[in-house]
Amino acid sequence: MQVYRAQLIRTLDAARPTATHVAVHDGVIVAVGDAGDMPADAPVDDTFAEHVLVPGFVEGHAHSQVGALWNSCYCGRFSRVGPDGTEWDDLPTIDESMARMRAWADANPDVDVVFGWGFDPIYFGRSCVRADLDTVSTTRPVVLAHASLHIVSVNTVALERLGMIDSPPATDAVPLGDDGLPTGELRGPEAAYPSIARLGLMRKVFPTDDEAFIAVARLAVLAGVTTLTDLGIPYEAKQLDRYYDLTSRPDWPVRLVPMYLSDGRAATELVATAASVGxxxxxxxRLGGVKIVVDGSIQGFTARLRAGRYHNGKPNGLWYQTPEHVRxxxxxxxxxGRHVHLHTNGDQASEMVLSTLEELVAAHPGSRVNVTLQHAQLLDDGLMARAAALGVKVNLFVNHIFYWGEAHAAMTVGEERAAQMNGCATALRHGLTLAIHSDEPVTPVNPLFSMWCATNRCTHTGRVLGAEECISAADALRAVTIGPATTLGLEHEVGSIEVGKRADFAVLSAAPLTVDPAELRSIEVWGTVSGGRPFPAHG
Structure with a gap:
């Protein structure tokens, strides 16, 4: 038995919203209240006496890929902190990205393939093409993964090794330049991931060793996260074995929820595998959920839009899985009643899923709909209403407002649609279960930053985009705790500080419901308590 005393405990339990003490036994909460509510003679730990406890953050959409990626060269537009605490500066131009990759290549002369990640062409008015990457190396393959992780750019040596120079594949996923040769951009899973595999880069993209998995856990603790999804993995034996081993260790700090990624195989096989592994x-x-990537990314111009084209005239995006497979x-x-999470960035993709569900539910009344739309960035009022009627949950990618809001307004969907994107207020008005997320490594896992995005909706220029969709800090806190816990079917175990739930807490320097919402992203994270065990972020 252990009692933790805090300056304030924000429980998210309507019956007792605040407290100062919480008692824990065998990883489970046994009492919440003030000092007089605690079990007699239980020792009191004052480590958090000057801190605020909130439910451990639940990151409902992230990828363990980030642990492997940090072994390579970060080339993102915005600065970022790695799992070791090192801050990588922002890269405002393509030339600066190439310079960093050259420096990394020079520092790693024995690496066969030079690999970078985090690049996003939407900030630069053009993509990174093979001529750019040829300035990094003309003797080694060079691969640069885009921020969405749906697209990669490669140099001429890589294209030669892939056999694409002499025989360019006849597919829109490998666009050709005016010279009739591939530009170096490989778009979508059908082109990007087979190429990554053939170049021997899977270990750079998917974690296979303890160091990469531990980096993922470290990032979670730094962000106050105690439950973290790995939203889409192949359920390969080697990776699962690492998960079984690591999560059984006494010093492992985070609950992992890896979902089985559909590769288009028969639904019977897909669901049977998810069930047996689950x-x-x-x-x-926690295993057994299913993930389907329906379309691409909006900023990559690969999401499916009902308009049929993008605001700047680019053609419609791609179906990553067929509507027939989704059905x-x-x-x-x-x-x-199996949990299915569907990546639907574009409104056409979301509408297709909702229409399919409506038909299936009509044909089989009483069906258990355990479906979450992930990202679902272009859900409008009508689509939100349809989702609510079905009992579908939504996990919105609100971080997009900061990172890509200006680009969406100018290029992808236009000002009006951009102001409605990731409409948290609309979702709550319709009574939808709402979660918000980072999609790490697309943006850094940081629930306090996601809360800041949802309450302020500021773009990276500082302007507010869609003020009517701002939500309160209280609603935002729910969207990073009990909301995502509900999308994962874990709401009876985590997401609030209540008797009988797991003793999972985020330990903060300030109370997120009393600070100015503009300061939410500046709150410091001491670390976490996972199953009653403290894990400091530093030290």
Whole structure:
């Protein structure tokens, strides 16, 4: 038995919203209240006496890829802090990105393939093409993953090794230049990931060793996260074995929720595998959910839009899985209530999923709809209403407002649609279960930053984009705790500080519901308490 005393405990329990003490036994909360409510003679730990406890943050959309990526060269437009605390400066131009990759290549002469990540062409008016990457090396393959991780750019040596110079594939996923040769951009999973595999880069993109997985856990603690999704992995034996081993260690700090990524295989096989692997779940490793990537990214111009084209005239995006496959998986999952998470950035993709669900539910009344639309950035009022009627949950990518809001207004969907994107206020008005997320490594995992985005909706220029969609700090806190816990089917275990739930807390320097909302992203994270065990972010 252990009692933790804090300056303030924000519980998210309507019956007792605040407290100063919480008692923990065997990783479970046994009492919440003031000093007089605690079990007699239980020792009191004052480590957090000057701190604020909130429910451990639940990151409902992230990817363990980030642990592997940090072993390579970060080339993002914005500065970023790695798992070791090192801050990488921002890169405002393509030339500066190439210079960093050259420096990294020079510092790693024995690396066969030079690999960078985090690049986003939307800030520069053009993509990174093979001529750019040829300035990094003309003797080694050079690969630069875009921020969405749906697209990569490669140099001439890489294209030669892939056999694409002599025989360019006849697909829109490998665009050709005026010279009839590939530009070096490989768009979408059908082109990007097979190429990554053939170049021997899978270890750079997907974690396979303890160091990469531990980096993921470290990032979670730094952000106050105690439950973290790995939203879409192949459920390969080697990776699962690492998860089983690491999460069983006494010093492992975060609950992982890896979901089975659909590769288009038969729905019966997909769901059966998810079910059999799910049966091996433990407290800190929750398995069995299914993830389908329906379309691409809006900033990559690969999301599916109902308008049929983008604001700047670019053609419509890509279907990453066919509507027929989506229907088959949903039909089977509904019969057993299995959780299915669908990546639908564009409104056409979201509408397709909702229409499919409406037809399936009409044909099978009483079906259990455990479906979450992930990203769902262009859900308008009508689509939100349809989602609410079905009981569909939404996890909105509100960080986009800061990172890409200006680009969306100018290039992808126009000012009016950009102001409505990731409409948290509209979602709450319709009574939808709402979560918000980072999509780490697309943007850094940082629930306090996501709260700041949802309450302020400031772009990187400082202007407010869609003030009517701002939500309160209280609603934003729910959207990074009990909201995502509900999307994962864990709301009875985590997401609030209540008797009987897991003793998972984020330890903060200030109370997120009393500071100025503009200061939410500046709140410092001491670390976490996971299952009653403290994990400091530093030290």
């Amino acid at each position: 049966a091996t779940s433990t407290d800190l490793l 088959d998986v949903l039909a089977l999952a509904l019969t057993e």
